[in-house]
Amino acid sequence: xxxxxxxTWRGMIQxxxxxxxxxxxxxxxxxxxxxxxxxxxxxxxSLVPILLLxxxxxxxxxPIALVGGATGMVGDPSGKSEERNLLSEETLNHNLACVQRxxxxxxxxxxxxxxxxxxxxxxxxxxxxxxLQFIRDVGKHITVNYMSAKDSVRRRLDSExxxxxxxxxxxxxxxxxxxxxxxxxxxxxxxxxxxxWGNITTGTELIRRKSxxxxxxxxxxxxxxxxxxxxxxxxxxxxxLDPDKTSPYQFYQFWLNATDADxxxxxxxxxxxxxxxxxxxxxxxxxxxxxxxxxxxLAREVTEFVHGQAGYQSAIATTEKIFADxxxxxxxxxxxxxxxxxxxxxxxxxxxxxGAGIDVVSFLAECGILPSKGEARKLVxxxxxxxxxxxxDSPQFSLTGDLLLHQKYxxxxxxxxxxxxxxxx
RNA sequence: GGGCAAGUAGCCAAGUGGCCAACGGCAACAGACUGUAAAUCUGUCCUCUUCGGAGUUCGGUGGUUCGAAUCCAUCCUUGCCCA
Numbered sequence: 001x002x003x004x005x006x007x008t009w010r011g012m013i014q015x016x017x018x019x020x021x022x023x024x025x026x027x028x029x030x031x032x033x034x035x036x037x038x039x040x041x042x043x044x045x046s047l048v049p050i051l052l053l054x055x056x057x058x059x060x061x062x063p064i065a066l067v068g069g070a071t072g073m074v075g076d077p078s079g080k081s082e083e084r085n086l087l088s089e090e091t092l093n094h095n096l097a098c099v100q101r102x103x104x105x106x107x108x109x110x111x112x113x114x115x116x117x118x119x120x121x122x123x124x125x126x127x128x129x130x131x132l133q134f135i136r137d138v139g140k141h142i143t144v145n146y147m148s149a150k151d152s153v154r155r156r157l158d159s160e161x162x163x164x165x166x167x168x169x170x171x172x173x174x175x176x177x178x179x180x181x182x183x184x185x186x187x188x189x190x191x192x193x194x195x196x197w198g199n200i201t202t203g204t205e206l207i208r209r210k211s212x213x214x215x216x217x218x219x220x221x222x223x224x225x226x227x228x229x230x231x232x233x234x235x236x237x238x239x240x241l242d243p244d245k246t247s248p249y250q251f252y253q254f255w256l257n258a259t260d261a262d263x264x265x266x267x268x269x270x271x272x273x274x275x276x277x278x279x280x281x282x283x284x285x286x287x288x289x290x291x292x293x294x295x296x297x298l299a300r301e302v303t304e305f306v307h308g309q310a311g312y313q314s315a316i317a318t319t320e321k322i323f324a325d326x327x328x329x330x331x332x333x334x335x336x337x338x339x340x341x342x343x344x345x346x347x348x349x350x351x352x353x354x355g356a357g358i359d360v361v362s363f364l365a366e367c368g369i370l371p372s373k374g375e376a377r378k379l380v381x382x383x384x385x386x387x388x389x390x391x392x393d394s395p396q397f398s399l400t401g402d403l404l405l406h407q408k409y410x411x412x413x414x415x416x417x418x419x420x421x422x423x424x425x
Numbered sequence: 426g427g428g429c430a431a432g433u434a435g436c437c438a439a440g441u442g443g444c445c446a447a448c449g450g451c452a453a454c455a456g457a458c459u460g461u462a463a464a465u466c467u468g469u470c471c472u473c474u475u476c477g478g479a480g481u482u483c484g485g486u487g488g489u490u491c492g493a494a495u496c497c498a499u500c501c502u503u504g505c506c507c508a
Contacts, residue, residue: 226463227463227464229452230452233453253461256461257461257462258462259462259463260460260462260463261462261463262462263462288460289460289462290459290460290462291460292460292461292462295460295461295462319461322461323461372472372473372474373473373474373475374472374473374474374476375473377474377476378455378468378469378470379454379455379469381455381468381469382454382455382456382468382469383455383456383457383468384454384455384456384469385455395476414454414455415454415455415456416455416461417461
């Protein structure tokens with residue numbers, strides 16, 4: 001099975017330029033994907049492009065990860081309904097460094113490999129380019145008509161928000177990246193999300209016109225959720241790849257909580273499991289959906305890929321402590337259990353305040369779990385708060401010293417899945 | 426520079442002098458049911474609250490009025506048309 005066949009089966013190909021498959025079969029090909037430094041960590045949305053590069057490398061081709069030091073200064077209008085805010089140079093550089101460090105984890109850069117991965121930053125070739133150079137050497141080759149025909153541009157032209165010249169130019173800047181990589185790194189392939197198709201074709205067009213060369217591309221579909229919601233969001237916001245921003249436990253939980261429909265699609269995209277193993281899992285899932293074989297494998301594979309064995313182990317350990325026996329009394333958790341539950345928020349609370357007894361509402365607000373008493377009260381009234389695994393049914397409920405686990409902990413739950421550990425001392 | 430239109434809560438969007446913290450929808454959070462799914466139903470959803478209320482909102486600023494998201498002036502932003 002060749003790369004394209006493999007990716008097609010996994011549901012990772014949306015558009016593909018004719019001849020791409022033949023090119024990949026013909027010779028070792030360098031292919032690139034651009035990553036925008038919009039934040040100081042990549043999130044799981046970027047996982048798909050990363051995986052594309054990994055698949056590319058596994059198939060013997062050379063992956064190039066491009067970070068957008070220059071394009072990040074412009075702002076990609078694709079998929080955006082409004083003009084983006086520009087990032088300051090300082091943030092940009094910080095983000096750039098972080099993103100680069102993350103990318104390095106997932107690809108093999110060993111110089112001994114014939115298809116060693118490479119990192120590039122388009123600021124390197126834009127830094128010294130003047131505006132006049134750009135409009136003469138790049139702008140001259142592409143008509144405004146061509147650029148305006150792109151979906152991402154047209155949608156914005158039709159909308160009432162309009163679009164700045166800066167963002168309009170974006171596709172040329174990205175297009176030039178491809179041209180530069182084509183001429184300097186013999187890079188003949190660009191990949192990306194399907195929203196990038198317009199930008200990508202500008203690149204191949206530029207290569208065709210400027211050096212009558214031939215370049216190829218394919219895109220993968222944007223990841224969606226069955227219910228139409230945004231992929232990669234939880235209550236706490238984005239799911240990041242950086243373990244300091246999203247702990248391995250939370251990361252694992254994100255995948256574990258996938259709906260059945262999503263898990264079926266995602267397991268093919270986000271894991272390297274073979275077709276046979278996935279089909280076996282699908283059969284299992286249908287036979288006993290409650291066991292969630294799909295979600296478990298999905299969560300395991302992705303967590304291991306991103307956070308390694310150790311990260312997965314700690315995620316599992318926490319999951320078991322929290323969910324293995326929901327009805328088990330909180331008292332059955334040992335000090336070690338409580339202390340080592342990774343990924344749950346920890347708070348401190350002065351012991352003397354509890355000595356005399358304190359009502360739940362004040363407690364929740366004062367220790368910082370909830371922002372205000374009003375909010376705490378509402379949640380309690382809704383039945384959304386449990387303490388030491390027992391549901392609190394009244395805002396008047398009073399916390400006293402004998403509730404402390406091991407004389408110093410209180411375990412708070414908001415809803416079923418959000419745990420907070422309060423250290424009293 | 427001239428003409429026209431628009432700017433309301435995270436988003437979409439109603440409201441066009443008092444009954445407006447502002448209809449409705451989406452998103453989000455919680456509850457019931459489940460499988461830590463989905464669907465459905467229910468509650469919450471500007472901030473604070475001793476749950477009685479209190480405070481701050483409808484692009485900004487000033488004004489008219491007993492009273493303004495709503496009227497007037499001015500400024501800002503955006504779009505369309507003309508120059």
